[in-house]
Amino acid sequence: MSYMEGSQGDPSSTRSRDLCGKMDAGTLEQEKESSVDLQELQNLDYVDDFFCSLCQLREQGLLVDICLALEGRLYQTHCLPLAAVSTFFAEILEQGQRNMVDLEGKATCCGLEALLDFAYEGHCDVSKDSAMEVLRVSEALGAPRVAALCKQFLNPALQDHKEVLASEEKLQNLRGIQELQRHGIGWDLELQADGISLKVHRVILAAGSDFFRGMFTSGMKEAHQDMVSLSTFSSADLSLFISFIYSGSLLLGWDNVFEVTEAALPYQMSGILQLCYRFFRENMESEHSLDVLALAEAFDLPELRQETEDFILRNFKEVAQVPKFQDLKMDQLVALLSQDGLYTTMEFEVFQAVLCWVDEDREARLSQAAKVMKCVRFPLMTNRELRQVIAADLMAPSEKCYKVLEASLLSVPKGPSVLSQLPCRIRLPSHVLVIVGGDSLTRNLSSRVPSQDLWFAHRFISGIGLVKHIEWKALSTLPDMPRFRHAVAVLDNILYVFGGNHFYGKEDVLKSVVRYDPLQDTWERLADMQERHNYFQAVSLGGLLYVLGGNPDNSNTQCLDTVECYDPAKNSWKFVHPLPLPLCGHAAAVSGGKIYVSGGCTGIYHILRDLFHYDPAAGSTHLSPMTHVRGGHVMEALGERLYVAGGLSHGERGYMDLYACEVYSPAEDSWTDIAPLTHTHVVAASVTFLGELYVLGGYSYETYKDTHLVHCYNPKSDRWVNLGTMPKAYTDMKACVLSLPSHLRERTPET
Known part of the structure; x- marks a missing residue:
């Protein structure tokens, strides 16, 4: 049943629903096997919020159920989070003897406090002087993960991992609590609704839900009852809420996401709603977009409504063909x-x-x-x-x-x-397409000049007779000097600009790196790369930045096989595993958490068909080669595929412009031809934007003319469209997508 056919926003309406994704944790594996169209989504923000709430309950002395006596001190706390990380406390919880526990001779205050910190926060601060003491206590109390952290601390090579592991440890803690609930250990409350009964822990519900926190901590009669009947809940809704509170995850698909959202809204289950909204954003498709819009309008969800409306407007042709459009x-x-x-x-x-x-x-x-x-x-x-x-x-x-x-x-x-x-x-996207640097001909066509300019596409306009126009605005200026044949990458909406040339001489290749923060409209000079690079690529992966290969000296006789890794937190560079061969003029993109590199040239003017997966730690794995040899081309990830367009290939008299385009499927390790370009683009810029592949500028090897055209490819229609022109006919520039503050976008139009 589509949402448009449903209750139109009445949260009390009767809903007949499949319970997929709403069963308790004991049925999770069965659900995964039987529900191939469902995907498990984990809300890590919920996990952090859950333990933050649990800490607050402890600090306020709410719902505490155990007192620990040690060295003349009393620790009022909750037994359940301790039981999730310690076999000693798990046994106490199972036996029901939780009032007062004497730990003399079993622990020290330092070790116990470290265990408490780990149970509530996922980490414990240990020093050189305390590490062995905490290790002994954790081993005595049966807390193997705390012991493992102490051992990591005592091994200097592993100390950098402590902060990274905190969120993962909290997730493991929550899973430990879930296991205790699954086995019926330590429960203190029975919830009943619509013919079902669930045994739960009052403190966990209070930490995981504002609704239950109010019920159990504000003096309501339910705070003291062993059994609570919830007449406003259906059995499906209660099972859903309890499953999520104990796991922070949901199984969602188009068959149940509308009902899950509708169930969570009246009770403001924000963690569930975040996952539903995430599902809508990441899986939006034409077939369901109108149902999502109806849901957003019925429940007055402005952000979801805006995002869905934007999707419908971007994909109007496909949405208009959906049967629900006629309704x-x-x-x-x-x-x-x-x-x-x-x-x-x-x-x-x-x-x-x-x-x-x-x-x-x-x-x-x-x-x-x-x-x-x-x-x-x-x-x-x-x-x-x-x-x-x-x-x-x-x-x-x-x-x-x-x-x-x-x-x-x-x-x-x-x-x-x-x-x-x-x-x-007029298309006025929330994010903007930005072009960075490049070079172009002077107005009298007598010479070339490098550019320091950053432009952004404010609006895309379709005029009479399908004439299209892009309204460009000046964004900023590269500091110090112009750049072309450089590389860019975006990490956390910060633009990083690497190397390239500032002029045309052999020694004019750069090692310098700068970054631009669009929210502050400021530039910062960073640590130099260890080598000079032009005609190279840069990508972002796992919070780090990688520059791959390139040419060090403008000689066009040698290329680099080196890869440098930049850590923004440390402002430092290091070499990682090299490429399988020296390359320049290649293309690189990240898809599915992997770096892919295609084509390019060696130092002897030989263009390649190669495609390989590059792993900074393990090296390269060669995959099915492209249909055509390519250099100076573009490659971008769109969906789960890699799209390749433009560049040069071998011709009868040396090189030739390449119009043919192709797409690679990592799942099938195969290439498929797609619609060819209508205009040549060699050493052009490219981005994926609004679900399409954009190719900007470049030149033609056969005519030696620059182009100012912007083409975009729509995978659904397999068609290239000319969207308009750039401010100038740039080559050797780069492009990216950024989110800009409103005051930058509202500047007076430049072109």
Whole structure:
């Protein structure tokens, strides 16, 4: 059942639901095997919040159930988190003897406090003087993971891992608590709802849910009852909530995510809602987008509504073909079609969507057709498309819709057209496409000049007759000097710019690195790379940055096989495993947590077909080679695939421009041809943006002409579209995607 067919926002409505993803932890493995369309999502923010709440309950002395006596001191705490990490406390919990426990002779205050810190925070601070003491206590109390951390501390080579492991240890602690609940150990409360009964721990529910925290810590009668009946819960909802509180994870798929979201909203189960919203963002597809929009509107979820509406506008052609599109109310359809951000390569597609909507219930919708037709921007159509419009029976001269067409065409200003005066379709993405540096010809075409400029694409505009335009604005200027043949990478919305050339001489290759923070609009000079690099690649993976190969001296006779790794936290570089051979003019991208490298040239002008997976620790694994040899090309990850376009190949007289494009499937280790480029792009820039592959600038080897064109490839339509031009015809520049603050975007347009 689709959400649009459901209760439209009544949280108390009766819902018949499959319990997939809502069973207790004991059925989790069975659910994974039987529900291939479900995916398990873990909310690590919930895990952190859970233990933070648990710490607060302990500090406030709420729901504490055990007192530990040691060296004349009393420690009021919760037995359950201790039992999750210590066999000693697990036995106490199972035996039910939790009031007062004397630890004299079994522990020291230093060791016990370290154990408490680990149980509640996932880490314990030990020093050189205390490590052995904590180790002895953890071994005596049966806390093997605390003992392992002490041993890591005592081994200097492993000390860097302590902070990384804290969140993982907390997740393990929660899983230990889940195991205790699964085996019915230490429960102090029985919850009943709609014919089911669940044995739980009051303190865990209070730490995991605002709803239950209020029930058990604010003096309500339920705080003292051994059995609580929840008449407002269905059995499915209660099972869902308890399973999530004890695990921080859910099994979600399109078959249950709407019902899970609807169940969590009345009780403000924020951890569950975060996972549902994450599922919607990461798995949004045309078939379900209108259901998500209806959900967001029914429950007044503005952020989800905006994201879903953006998806629908970006993918209008596909969404219009979904059967649920025909069920939209007139006001809903008008609201969508009126948006400037509606993306379509042909305005005629909007007209066709309106015709189909009217024909779905012609008798009832004929009177509404003219109002909806006013949203179609007829001046954006070609003469051929307008002839097709007039041929439709709904557009007969006697019909109201024909008068809408007439009025729309007459609204176009006479004389030279200005885009701001036309009924344009405008894409105004939340993130922006940025181009960095490059070089270009001077205005008199007499020489080339490197660039220090950063530009961003503020808006994408479709004008009359499918003429497209990109509104560019100046973002910033590279500090110190211009750069071309450089590399860029983005980490946590910070732009890093590496090496490249600042001029055309043999010694003009750079080692320097700078980074730009768009939120602060500031630049910072970082530690230099250990070698000079141009015609190379940079990628971000696991919080680190890698630069791969390149040319060290502009001689075009040698390439590098070295790979350098930059750690932003330490502002330092180190060499890691080298490439399998020296390369320059290659392409690199990250997909599925792996670095892939394709094509490029060796130092003897030989272009390659190679594709390999590069592991900084273990080296390279060669994969199926590309169909064509390529150098100076682009490669980007989109979805679960790698898309390759442009560049040079071998020709009868040396090199030749390459129009052919191809896509690689890591799962199948195979290449497939896709639509070829309509224009050559050698040493161009590229990004993935709004679900499409963008290729910008570059030059043609055969004509030696630069290009200022921007093309994008849509995988769903297998089609390249010319989106407009750059501020200049740049080559050897780079591109990326950043989130900019509003004050930078609101600057006066430059081009």
